[in-house]
Amino acid sequence: MLALALCAGCKHPTSSAPALKPTASGTAIVLVGGDKQLGSPGSRLSQPLQFQVNDNLGNAVTGAEVEITGPKGVIFDPAQVLTDENGQATFKVRLGGISGRYELTASSRDAHGKPFSLTVAEFAAGYQEQVGYEVNEKYCSRCHDQDSTVTQVSNYDNLAVKPHSFSNGDVYNKITASDLATIITHGGPAINRSALMPPYGWTLNKAETQAVIAYIRLVSDPPYVAPGVVYAKH
Ligand code: HEC
Missing domain, CATH: 2.60.40.10 (Immunoglobulins)
Structure with a gap:
């Protein structure tokens, strides 16, 4: 990235x-x-x-x-x-x-x-991130985005435990890619979170799961810095 x-x-x-x-x-x-x-x-x-x-x-x-x-x-x-x-x-x-x-x-x-x-x-967004964006629009944003849009009413207000926006880098940058894959595939309880976060292992294939993770990293604010990557100084 x-x-x-x-x-x-x-x-x-x-x-x-x-x-x-x-x-x-x-x-x-x-x-x-x-x-x-x-x-x-x-x-x-x-x-x-x-x-x-x-x-x-x-x-x-x-x-x-x-x-x-x-x-x-x-x-x-x-x-x-x-x-x-x-x-x-x-x-x-x-x-x-x-x-x-x-x-x-x-x-x-x-x-x-x-x-x-x-x-x-x-x-x-490259191809993978575009796919991740589409997965988000189709399955995730109705709970993870607080705001309703013309085409979708947000479910956020109905949730007893609140998910975070994918752009919330303070939260998401601390979650490893493998934990992201686990919670997305197996649902909240797989990493001791609420069952209000559903499992997507039957809905999304591995490539789609990786794509939504790539999308989460893309939109992160503050930006996501991959561990171990060293940037050259100008
Ligand atoms: C039905 C509502 C709902 C949908 C749909 C949903 N989530 Fe969640 N998600 C939650 C809730 C609630 C939590 C908070 C769980 C907790 O903190 O215990 C959560 C938490 C998460 C977390 C942990 C970080 C955080 O925000 O607290 C990740 C990662 C995540 N969801 C990814 C996804 C992805 C990817 C999708 C779409 C494929 C998705 N979710 C769809 C409700 C949802």
Whole structure:
């Protein structure tokens, strides 16, 4: 897993567009939408990434400059923009060619030139992780995700013991791959957890179980670092 290498602070602006002339400034950037998408490595995300710049009263600001940066290999269109009449800045994003978690940062400056920013994540998923995503959507997310979606009502609130979101790296990064495989295959009691976590050994084959584990590692925040992997310093 190359996630760490991808988000290890090496931010590269991806284009040298002509300087924009901001006519206003705000104090905060909020996310409007487009984060946490899953795409193939090197593909363009289906939804654009959208931010809004607000002033200190929470009102949208038109004409503020927003710049977006990310790890090497990510392409933004545009890379800088002025917020529109709704105070929003919209960026199309093409992911880098390596699968992993990509942290993207939108930044702007207040009236005193002091920068403020917001960082979101997108995921470049290889084949195995895509399969894992589909397994999650089909079998797991109804209990593991708190939020209901258009197509699925969450069962989370009905559970007496609460499962964790797969992106909860503080929990998931501490569980070994072999324990993950055990609880997924044999259910909660196999590792002294609640029987509300059902066994999937009859439903998922080994490849699908490994795929959902790969997906869990992909979306982990903080990122998952495989034990024993040593990263070169720049
Ligand atoms: C019917 C609800 C339900 C479904 C569906 C479900 N889980 Fe769970 N899961 C739970 C509950 C409840 C726990 C917490 C058990 C505990 O902490 O004792 C849990 C715990 C886990 C854990 C241990 C870490 C944690 O979150 O506490 C893993 C790993 C896990 N589930 C994986 C999966 C996978 C993979 C799927 C889909 C293939 C899945 N679960 C589907 C209810 C569910």
